[in-house]
Amino acid sequence: MPTPNNLAALLTAAFIVTTAAPFAGAETHHVVGGDRGWDVDSNIASWSAGRIFRVGDKIWFAYSVAHGNVVELERKEEFKACDVSRFIREYRDGIDIVALNGEGIRYFASSRAERCRKGLKLQVHVEAQQQKAGTTGVGSRNDMSEGDGESAAVPPSPSTSSTPFAISYLTLSLLLAGLAFTYWIS
Template sequence: MAASFGGSFAAAAAVVAMLLTSAQAVQHIVGDDHGWDVSSDVAAWTIDRIFRVGDNIWFAYSAAEESLMELQNKEEYESCDLSNPIRMSVNGLDRVSLDGEGTRYFSSGKLENCRKGLKLHVDVMPGEVMSDGVAASAPDSSASSIHLKATYLLWIAIAINLARVWP
């Protein structure tokens, strides 16, 4: 178990390093401190959030108890049809890059959790562009904001892994 924790900690540290180097992208951590879990109010978490091309969505969960699927369309999302996903993740800490405009649909890989509301749809808007067509630079405070979010993500990953190591 300790080796698993060490490997997960190293992965989380690598994620933090990546976050610190991508100061312009917004890092959305689904469910905040609850993570990707049926106890999270994912619908409330999305209120007032704007997702843009170039942003990343992070899903943190116990890999032993949960998984993540990206679904193809609204119908599959609404009906919790998990039979034909675009992709499935079981890592416990997954990053989804928002690399194009449009709507993306995510669900728990467990049918019962999807039906309980553990699913997320994201409308991805165009990235910020100034009138001359050049991408707008992030405000000076964004680097420290990303640093705080990255630190927060690290603590979430540590907490999830500690819960797996020490029941």
């Protein structure tokens, strides 16, 4: 039979996991460029069209550092002109994760202006989190298009679904219940 301290620790852990789990799936991870990653041949503008990014999401840049880094630009003018000389942040690891922590528009481009001019740039319009927890949606971002055909706002990826999350949550809950029961009877 478990000691009171062990049982309290187990029940506390189970409570934390089961109450926090529904919120863990609220963010969406977007791999920029899809399977091709951050590359001139991946057509970033096409990839980003129709995506909706929300506060709390993360965008992943996967690229070859031999072809340059990813820079974040402050102004739309710099983004449109591919003026990468005055970036506000540089990502240089080859796999970089950028947290979208606030609403607004963010601009990313290749650190090499010639690659930026070939389309290796991304404008991200970060929207407020959805009111309904556990849901993700993909809406049209035509209202964000500025007619330049270069890039559209981004995000929540249609590849995320609440169904696999619900199944994982149920599995985790059953596993914890079974573990607690086994621990209790031993």
